[in-house]
Amino acid sequence: MSRIAVDVMGGDYAPGAPVAGALLASRETRSELILVGDAKRIGKELDKAENTPDNVSIEPASEWVDMDESPVTALREKKDASILVGMRAVKSGLADAVVTAGNTGAATVASKTVLHTLGGADRPAIAVRILNPTGSTVLLDVGANVDCKPRHLLQFAIMGGVYARVILGVRAPRVGLLSVGTEDSKGNEVTKAAYKLLSEREEPLNFIGNVEGGDLFSGNVEVVVCDGFTGNIVLKSGEALAASFETLLRTEFSSDVFSAAGSLLTRRALRRFKSKIDYSEHGAAPLLGVKGVVLICHGHSSPIAIKNAVFAAERSLSRNLNDHIVTALEDML
Amino acid sequence: MSRIAVDVMGGDYAPGAPVAGALLASRETRSELILVGDAKRIGKELDKAENTPDNVSIEPASEWVDMDESPVTALREKKDASILVGMRAVKSGLADAVVTAGNTGAATVASKTVLHTLGGADRPAIAVRILNPTGSTVLLDVGANVDCKPRHLLQFAIMGGVYARVILGVRAPRVGLLSVGTEDSKGNEVTKAAYKLLSEREEPLNFIGNVEGGDLFSGNVEVVVCDGFTGNIVLKSGEALAASFETLLRTEFSSDVFSAAGSLLTRRALRRFKSKIDYSEHGAAPLLGVKGVVLICHGHSSPIAIKNAVFAAERSLSRNLNDHIVTALEDML
Numbered sequence: 001m002s003r004i005a006v007d008v009m010g011g012d013y014a015p016g017a018p019v020a021g022a023l024l025a026s027r028e029t030r031s032e033l034i035l036v037g038d039a040k041r042i043g044k045e046l047d048k049a050e051n052t053p054d055n056v057s058i059e060p061a062s063e064w065v066d067m068d069e070s071p072v073t074a075l076r077e078k079k080d081a082s083i084l085v086g087m088r089a090v091k092s093g094l095a096d097a098v099v100t101a102g103n104t105g106a107a108t109v110a111s112k113t114v115l116h117t118l119g120g121a122d123r124p125a126i127a128v129r130i131l132n133p134t135g136s137t138v139l140l141d142v143g144a145n146v147d148c149k150p151r152h153l154l155q156f157a158i159m160g161g162v163y164a165r166v167i168l169g170v171r172a173p174r175v176g177l178l179s180v181g182t183e184d185s186k187g188n189e190v191t192k193a194a195y196k197l198l199s200e201r202e203e204p205l206n207f208i209g210n211v212e213g214g215d216l217f218s219g220n221v222e223v224v225v226c227d228g229f230t231g232n233i234v235l236k237s238g239e240a241l242a243a244s245f246e247t248l249l250r251t252e253f254s255s256d257v258f259s260a261a262g263s264l265l266t267r268r269a270l271r272r273f274k275s276k277i278d279y280s281e282h283g284a285a286p287l288l289g290v291k292g293v294v295l296i297c298h299g300h301s302s303p304i305a306i307k308n309a310v311f312a313a314e315r316s317l318s319r320n321l322n323d324h325i326v327t328a329l330e331d332m333l
Numbered sequence: 334m335s336r337i338a339v340d341v342m343g344g345d346y347a348p349g350a351p352v353a354g355a356l357l358a359s360r361e362t363r364s365e366l367i368l369v370g371d372a373k374r375i376g377k378e379l380d381k382a383e384n385t386p387d388n389v390s391i392e393p394a395s396e397w398v399d400m401d402e403s404p405v406t407a408l409r410e411k412k413d414a415s416i417l418v419g420m421r422a423v424k425s426g427l428a429d430a431v432v433t434a435g436n437t438g439a440a441t442v443a444s445k446t447v448l449h450t451l452g453g454a455d456r457p458a459i460a461v462r463i464l465n466p467t468g469s470t471v472l473l474d475v476g477a478n479v480d481c482k483p484r485h486l487l488q489f490a491i492m493g494g495v496y497a498r499v500i501l502g503v504r505a506p507r508v509g510l511l512s513v514g515t516e517d518s519k520g521n522e523v524t525k526a527a528y529k530l531l532s533e534r535e536e537p538l539n540f541i542g543n544v545e546g547g548d549l550f551s552g553n554v555e556v557v558v559c560d561g562f563t564g565n566i567v568l569k570s571g572e573a574l575a576a577s578f579e580t581l582l583r584t585e586f587s588s589d590v591f592s593a594a595g596s597l598l599t600r601r602a603l604r605r606f607k608s609k610i611d612y613s614e615h616g617a618a619p620l621l622g623v624k625g626v627v628l629i630c631h632g633h634s635s636p637i638a639i640k641n642a643v644f645a646a647e648r649s650l651s652r653n654l655n656d657h658i659v660t661a662l663e664d665m666l
Contacts (some may be wrong), residue, residue, distance in 0.1 A: 133581075180479055214569045237550070237571060
């Protein structure tokens with residue numbers, strides 16, 4: 001049984017969607033759900049439900065960080081921000097994990113400043129799962145660190161490998177370094193130096209060398225490592241491209257003479273397509289490398305996405321993900 | 334009337350597709366098409382056609398760079414490589430432009446070493462057009478320079494802006510800097526410094542600030558600037574995502590009970606979809622910033638893509654693209 005703090009003030013549909021998601025989760029788990037945020041507004045949301053399960057409680061926070069606020073400034077000024085209150089709950093032992101759909105930068109900064117990084121990890125990294133026809137590929141970092149040194153990429157590789165093994169159940173996850181060509185010599189200054197560091201590591205790190213942008217969707221690599229600048233841009237461009245496919249297909253089919261049959265087929269295909277590519281549906285992105293379990297959901301997460309994030313947090317806790325990460329970093333650095 | 338050298342030894346379907354493409358072009362233009370490569374093999378390809386138009390000639394080259402060869406090593410060893418012979422033809426005044434579907438790195442290195450960069454341009458940049466619902470966005474650099482300094486990004490912005498104006502006919506193209514957030518403060522060390530340089534420029538550079546990965550497909554910016562590492566990864570991941578989308582749709586629809594109607598609709602939608610996103614269909618990517626006109630086609634270019642690249646080269650020549658670039662660099666640096 002775990003205690004999961006849900007920052008219900010974060011996200012585009014806060015506090016409605018996060019509260020609803022926590023309630024959904026609370027009915028399927030014996031874990032304790034701690035709703036962090038404006039007590040009055042949370043109360044109103046809870047009133048909408050038939051009853052509040054016993055395993056749901058409120059931890060008041062009078063402030064919150066908006067989606068477009070500068071993380072550092074906001075956290076400096078808002079000492080009672082919900083994301084900080086959630087992190088402090090973990091720090092003090094009141095909670096075991098934090099789930100948030102709020103400002104990603106604020107979640108990262110709050111994690112670093114309140115929880116600190118795990119021994120051996122200089123920086124935390126945000127990892128997302130990209131689904132492909134045969135399974136999934138974990139991409140990290142997608143935004144916690146815009147400027148990385150080679151040793152950070154090495155640490156991300158180790159943490160990503162552990163995550164794929166412990167959480168996703170891949171026996172010997174192949175780890176690739178995102179670059180502009182598969183040859184050893186390809187890359188920028190940082191990745192070329194990181195390549196060297198990674199090549200020197202032996203098992204259990206299964207480093208397969210450089211991979212390209214296209215490999216993210218190929219199923220031939222389980223973990224792909226990059227700096228947070230590149231990762232963020234790849235992720236956002238991919239999301240936008242997928243959304244533009246959807247729009248384009250809707251237009252194509254609705255303009256078609258077979259519109260009735262077409263739209264039925266399209267709706268079905270699009271739904272399955274979305275469920276395959278939309279990482280928000282598959283729970284949240286873990287922030288790896290901090291002393292605590294932190295799951296970051298997409299800003300427009302639905303209640304189901306929040307529920308899945310709660311279960312992802314439980315999995316990280318029950319499988320002692322962080323202990324495995326610390327051991328791996330100790331062994332391989 | 335221009336003289337366009339086509340490196341027919343480059344690309345996945347060389348020399349068949351490039352020769353066929355040059356022949357297609359030769360029947361629609363009065364420009365001279367100079368086929369650069371193995372004379373015997375070119376002769377065989379020409380024999381397949383009914384007749385060889387008068388405006389097609391052969392410039393022999395006994396060697397060529399394969400798609401997976403290291404550009405620098407290959408060009409050092411193969412002095413008679415077709416891409417070098419093509420560049421020398423431009424340098425000596427025998428040709429005005431080079432079109433190639435070969436090794437991109439080799440085309441870039443050969444351009445730099447034989448033709449040299451334009452005054453004011455420290456580095457050339459490869460620019461691709463990404464189509465979106467309302468027009469297109471030019472992304473540069475997508476692979477010529479993996480490590481960039483802020484001043485290089487400034488130069489790319491100026492060259493990209495001129496390209497959009499002179500070739501694509503956009504009156505005051507909006508230029509954005511690819512980053513991880515739209516706020517001024519977002520970015521890595523290089524983009525933050527580049528942001529400052531770009532902000533100091535006035536008209537005709539219409540700098541709109543940072544843009545994100547998602548903006549590449551939004552239609553709200555006409556030119557997006559980034560280093561070649563990021564650009565290459567975004568481009569390749571986008572191509573792969575589009576391809577996986579296609580596969581997924583084919584699977585969805587073929588498994589459907591309405592398979593007959595579905596597949597008809599799908600084929601039509603996919604065809605239109607592909608023609609919208611596949612940049613190889615829309616001619617080639619210009620290498621901006623070199624003394625000469627160089628068009629780089631996708632490795633698996635069809636004859637039609639090669640033909641379109643020839644016309645793109647003609648357009649760059651007839652509109653004096655390089656003169657405009659030199660003037661703009663002089664005015665704004």
